Amino acid sequence: MTKIKICGLKRKEDIQYVNQLQPDYVGFVFAKSSRQVDLSWARELIQGLDQHIKKVGIFQDMRKEAVNHIAEGCGLDVLQFHGDEEPEYCKAFQREVWKAFRIKDDESFIQMQQYAVAGYLLDTYTAGQYGGSGKTFPWELAVNIKRTGLLIAAGGLHADNVREAIRILKPDIVDVSSGVEKNGLKNFNKMRSFIEKVRE
Numbered sequence: 001m002t003k004i005k006i007c008g009l010k011r012k013e014d015i016q017y018v019n020q021l022q023p024d025y026v027g028f029v030f031a032k033s034s035r036q037v038d039l040s041w042a043r044e045l046i047q048g049l050d051q052h053i054k055k056v057g058i059f060q061d062m063r064k065e066a067v068n069h070i071a072e073g074c075g076l077d078v079l080q081f082h083g084d085e086e087p088e089y090c091k092a093f094q095r096e097v098w099k100a101f102r103i104k105d106d107e108s109f110i111q112m113q114q115y116a117v118a119g120y121l122l123d124t125y126t127a128g129q130y131g132g133s134g135k136t137f138p139w140e141l142a143v144n145i146k147r148t149g150l151l152i153a154a155g156g157l158h159a160d161n162v163r164e165a166i167r168i169l170k171p172d173i174v175d176v177s178s179g180v181e182k183n184g185l186k187n188f189n190k191m192r193s194f195i196e197k198v199r200e
Ligand SMILES: O=C(O)c1ccccc1N[C@@H]1O[C@H](COP(=O)(O)O)[C@@H](O)[C@H]1O
Pocket: 007, 008, 027, 029, 031, 032, 033, 034, 035, 036, 058, 060, 082, 121, 123, 130, 131, 132, 133, 134, 135, 154, 155, 156, 157, 175, 176, 177, 178, 179
């Protein structure tokens, strides 16, 4: 079954929502974003999180020492690198690593072959923005991609398009942030609809 990651939790209410709805993963954004959390707030949120839900930290071109400090402090299960991190950088961690690739055209996939990571996350290329854009990429571009780890589909997913994304991309995991928000905040009903669609 396709697993689910809900990204960008930043309020205690968000934690209550996911504890009730039980996605497989949740994401805490440590990169610059309207969803950014710092180490101490993330720790406080995580104290209330159901232990069965895996914790993903989202980073963008951050020093390795800083990433490790946050990962230790929060007990992160997965590190998601969403910037221009090089293959060598991604190999330098003891934890599971997912690398995000921003898809624009066929050439966007050439770079992917240089990485040996546990997860390959496909997000939409948006000029001047590294993630959380709420925009989709042409999924057909990724139908035959070669990869040696998990495939994580991201970028503009929501309850009304996620089944089509699963049909075309056959991902191991679907990742959503903007698509389960209302007025910039996570919304319980949108999260529930998204999760129901994936699991129906
Ligand atoms: O969500 C963010 O604010 C964010 C900021 C910086 C890097 C990545 C970020 N989130 C990731 O973006 C994709 C797509 O999100 P969306 O569903 O299109 O809003 C997803 O992988 C998030 O983990």
